[in-house]
Amino acid sequence: MIQLVDLYKEYKTKKGTVIGVDRVSLTIGKGEIFGIVGYSGAGKSSVLRCINLLEKPTSGQVSVDGVDLTTLSANGLRLARQKIGMIFQHFHLIASKTVSENVAFALKAAGMPKPRILPRVNELLDLVGLADKADQYPAQLSGGQKQRVGIARALANEPQVLLCDEPTSALDPTTTQSILALLKQINRELGLTIVLITHEMEVVKDLCHRVAIMQSGQLIEQGDVYEVFANPVQPLTKQFIQHALEFKLPQKLWDKLDPAGKVLKVLFRNDVAEQAVIYELLKGSGIRANILHGKIEYIGDRPLGTFIMEVTGDSEQIEGAVRFLKGRGCGVEVMANVD
Numbered sequence: 036m037i038q039l040v041d042l043y044k045e046y047k048t049k050k051g052t053v054i055g056v057d058r059v060s061l062t063i064g065k066g067e068i069f070g071i072v073g074y075s076g077a078g079k080s081s082v083l084r085c086i087n088l089l090e091k092p093t094s095g096q097v098s099v100d101g102v103d104l105t106t107l108s109a110n111g112l113r114l115a116r117q118k119i120g121m122i123f124q125h126f127h128l129i130a131s132k133t134v135s136e137n138v139a140f141a142l143k144a145a146g147m148p149k150p151r152i153l154p155r156v157n158e159l160l161d162l163v164g165l166a167d168k169a170d171q172y173p174a175q176l177s178g179g180q181k182q183r184v185g186i187a188r189a190l191a192n193e194p195q196v197l198l199c200d201e202p203t204s205a206l207d208p209t210t211t212q213s214i215l216a217l218l219k220q221i222n223r224e225l226g227l228t229i230v231l232i233t234h235e236m237e238v239v240k241d242l243c244h245r246v247a248i249m250q251s252g253q254l255i256e257q258g259d260v261y262e263v264f265a266n267p268v269q270p271l272t273k274q275f276i277q278h279a280l281e282f283k284l285p286q287k288l289w290d291k292l293d294p295a296g297k298v299l300k301v302l303f304r305n306d307v308a309e310q311a312v313i314y315e316l317l318k319g320s321g322i323r324a325n326i327l328h329g330k331i332e333y334i335g336d337r338p339l340g341t342f343i344m345e346v347t348g349d350s351e352q353i354e355g356a357v358r359f360l361k362g363r364g365c366g367v368e369v370m371a372n373v374d
């Protein structure tokens with residue numbers, strides 16, 4: 036549905052040239068929810084804004100539904116853009132227009148005949164759960180409600196693609212959940228392809244099918260969300276995942292550990308997470324294992340377990356335990372030798 040080939044974007048500023056996107060190639064399938072993650076300045080918004088040519092790429096190709104947008108005339112681009120909706124962190128609503136007028140504005144701009152506008156607005160407000168707010172002004176709405184107006188407006192012209200630039204970053208966790216649920220519903224019911232930028236792996240975990248990680252304008256890792264969580268390769272990817280999955284052990288707990296032991300972080304992937312591996316480990320191995328922390332996450336219904344355990348025994352026994360866990364397909368990392 037979306038194909039970026041060697042996308043490169045530089046900005047000319049008074050202080051010189053700034054590279055926003057550095058040769059990014061990426062394919063996003065129809066109906067997919069694709070996340071782009073990175074720290075501030077990584078180039079996420081630049082990539083997103085190049086997908087609808089809000090930002091003109093310095094070089095490279097941007098194809099949406101098989102059409103290279105960089106080759107279109109101004110009018111061709113205007114039409115192509117109607118098939119690409121966009122929502123923003125700070126909503127960008129028109130303060131002087133009501134909810135209904137904000138949505139109608141997008142339809143008028145696309146040339147919809149007047150009699151069809153109001154029924155379509157009402158349909159959209161129903162879809163996003165705001166039918167009762169039609170005559171209110173943005174200032175009278177909560178952040179979550181404003182984002183729902185943004186979504187209704189973005190969907191007005193029945194786009195095939197929805198670009199989301201940090202759509203939940205200004206919202207509290209509960210409202211975030213409700214907006215993510217709405218995006219999921221839209222993806223499922225309308226078959227919309229969604230590209231979503233975020234700096235929160237939590238959002239990726241809850242919503243996305245695939246994810247790409249950006250650093251300094253470059254795309255450094257991408258893949259199926261579960262695989263990236265279960266087997267992150269790049270240090271930055273590991274860092275992002277740690278924020279979403281990791282748990283810090285309090286110092287008080289470290290202080291109490293047995294000096295003869297080791298602290299292992301054990302990752303149980305897929306169905307291994309649902310097997311009695313720890314029981315088998317302890318049975319007859321001679322080691323003692325003390326679970327310090329543990330959690331099984333479900334990412335798109337697939338379990339990913341992370342357990343931190345202190346194991347004590349002689350070094351051969353501990354090595355045997357690590358071998359056993361690896362043999363069962365677990366990821367094992369020695370976090371610390373306690374002594």
Ligand SMILES: Nc1ncnc2c1ncn2[C@@H]1O[C@H](COP(=O)(O)OP(=O)(O)OP(=O)(O)O)[C@@H](O)[C@H]1O
Nearest residue numbers: 046048053054055074075076077078079080081082
């Ligand atoms: N209009 C512009 N003019 C000059 N430089 C720009 C412009 N837009 C972006 N940049 C620069 O390009 C780089 C990437 O910016 P971009 O906004 O794409 O990052 P981002 O990942 O979206 O960051 P954030 O999380 O803060 O939104 C940064 O160094 C930024 O300063």
Ligand SMILES: [Mg+2]
Nearest residue numbers: 079080081200
């Ligand atoms: Mg940005």
